[in-house]
Each structure stands twice: as C-alpha cells, then as structure tokens.
Amino acid sequence: MSKDRAPTRIQKKNRAAILEAALNVFSAYGFRGATVDQIAAEAGLSKPNLLYYFPSKEAIHTALLSGLLEIWLAPLHDLDADGDPLEEIRAYIHRKLQMSRELPRESRLFANELVQGAPRIHDALSNDLKTLMDEKTAILTAWMEQGKIARLHPYHLIFSIWALTQHYADFDVQVRAILGDEDPYEGAEPFIDTLYRKLLAP
Amino acid sequence: MSKDRAPTRIQKKNRAAILEAALNVFSAYGFRGATVDQIAAEAGLSKPNLLYYFPSKEAIHTALLSGLLEIWLAPLHDLDADGDPLEEIRAYIHRKLQMSRELPRESRLFANELVQGAPRIHDALSNDLKTLMDEKTAILTAWMEQGKIARLHPYHLIFSIWALTQHYADFDVQVRAILGDEDPYEGAEPFIDTLYRKLLAP
DNA sequence: TCTTGATTTGACCATCTGGTCAAACTCACG
C-alpha cells in the first residue's frame, strides 16, 4: 500500500466497503465472533485483499470504533448551556432515540463491546467520555440549582437517557418478539417524552 | 455417564461447577468468545472430563440459559394484580435492581445473547416471555383504567424498567468509568424510585 | 476384597481462523 500519499479512488471505495461490512459483522457477532473471511466476503473482497487495506482484524475494529465514537457522542456534545433547559434535554433525547432507530448497528457495536467489559475502548470511556460527561452534568447541575428543572442525580439522569434510548436498538429482538408488528419507536417516543416531562418538572 | 439414574454426589458437584464456570466465561466473552478449555479450567476439570458431563459447548450454554430464565423472569411473575398498584410496581423495580446488583453475570449472559439477535433463545422470547408480558401488561392496563396509576403504554412501561435496571449490570464498565469510586446503585435506587413515583402518579 | 460401573485423562483429529507471501494482474499517466 502507498506510504502516505492521498488515497486513490480504489482505496477510498474499498476502505469504505470494508468498514461498512465490518460494522455489519462486528455488530451482529461481536469482535471474537466475527471472522475476517466473513467481513471480506461481505465487502466483496478476498481475505488477503482485505488485509492489504487493514493490517489485522483488530485494526479494522479499532478503526470502526474510533471513527464512530465521535458520531456517537455528538448528541450529548450538542447539549447547550444557553438553551432552554427542558427543550435542550428533550432535544437530546430525541436525537438519541433517532440514532437508535437509524443507527442500530452502531449501537449494538458499542453494546457488544461494553457488555464484555470494553477491553478495546476502556481508555476512551475514562477519558473522552468521562470528560464530556463531567462537562455536561455541570450544565444540568446549574439548571437544577437555578430551579429550572427538578433536582436529580445528574449522572443517573444521563444514564437513564442512554438506557431508555439504546434499549430499543440493542435489545431489538426482544422488543420485537413482544410488540409483534407494532413499530417500537411509535410508542417509545411519546412514552419517553412523557416520562422526562414529568420527571424534570421542577 | 449413567443413563437415567439419580445423579451421584460427584455428578452433582461437577455439573454445578461447570455451570458456575460457564456463567463466568459466557457472560464475559459471549458464546463464540468463550472456549471449552477456558470453562473446563475454571471448573477445575480437564476438557474431556467436562465433555463427559455435557455433550457439547452448545449444550452447556443451553442448560445455563434455560436454567436461569425462570429466575430471570421471577420478579415479573410476582407482580400481583391484587396488591397496591404503585407498591407492586415499586417492588418489582426494587427486585429487578437488586438482581442487577447481585446477579450481574446472569444479566450480561442474557445481554450478550440478546444483542447478537438471541439466536439460541428466540423461541423462549416469543413464547414464555411474550405470554408473561401479555399477562402482566393486562394487569397494568386494568390499573390504568381504574385510575390507580397514570395512563401509559404498558409494554413500554415494562421496557423502561428493564432498560433502567439492567443498564447498571450490562454496561457496568461504562457506569463505573464515569462514576469512579461512587457506588452506582447508591444513586440509581433513589433516582429510579423518584422517576417512577412521578411517572406513575395518576 | 473384588467387581463393576462411574470418572478421568493423554493423545489425537479435523476444522477453523488470523495472517503471510510471492506471483500475477490492472490502472493511470507520461
């Protein structure tokens, strides 16, 4: 592979195809359960060809995760201290729920990693995520002290939003086994909205 | 192994040791990520000896899951139509949260399975779980119609309880990366209690 | 104690899996 040149047309196409395929396979089977052959087949490449673009299975996984982490945390990043408290939080919830609906594979990719102790993203959790959390919970705390929203444990407030929204992507099979044909998000959206409206009222 | 006789002392001990070891390993690495050698070592047996008690890796996993499913659904089973609505629900939440705290491995065992599409317990979800859900949501709906609790989508109400309680077991690493030394359940218990108190008020 | 069934194990096997490599092929550009 070229040393440091700008990526060729083919490189761009194949790298993208590999990451897309890896997202499918890793999110469905976990790191250990996924095989390089499977990813290669799904990307329409031979295994050696895939390994021409990424040095190892681990490298693909890392590239995927770090590439997606930013997207994943973006909604929380957007929480604005200067906006209307209730509206900001509701917007955050709305974006998170939308992400569960539109990016369920990404959600399950992280879920797989987390359930198994996050061996490959432990650092990102303790650094990037922790920092972002501290920053945003400070905003929540300020709102609480100003009496703009109910006084609650700010960390658990965020946890609850994560839990409620990602549940629908991560445990999709279970939700659908119970709801049958009913669209999960049809009911989830108003339910969660009501929940936080009641919870956050000062 | 004996055909159908009562299990010997040794059989009892070893089967129990295997299931205990398998719970550790499967919950931490998922089905595919776990190895028979690892389970055998953790159970203090040689691999062939382990396979003398269970015919295959799959069989161990199945035995574990079906053996635990009952325990797992017990709290919901206990929800009593004749009790006080709010107290019944709060007691259910309390039991679920306690299970997350005391049986995190079991929670992650199911989480691993669910995130990956529940290939091995799909039937149990559509049958046992679905049946139990329908039965219990009927109770909730009745309570709502009697004006004893707020009118909400009963399925999503249960989902929310699952999501909020299991989050602490399943994504333990993430929670701890953020809370540091603080005991997650210390804050979670009152937070969740407050949440449902506000949510369910008619 | 002796015997018989239960238990344990070392050696082994087939398959899968991540990864390598040299050779072949393709493409873009002068």
Next chain:
DNA sequence: CGTGAGTTTGACCAGATGGTCAAATCAAGA
C-alpha cells in the same frame, strides 16, 4: 503504448478450538 506503482489472489502456515476415544483410575456396594 509502455511502465511502474497500486491492487488482487491462490497457496500456504501456525496456532487455536471443539470434539473423540481407548485406556487408566477410582468409588462403592456385594
């Protein structure tokens, strides 16, 4: 075109993994 860099592949390898088996060891009742 021709050429060199970029791309692709068949063949291959070492180690891991699930599982088998015959032989050895152990335990408990007659």
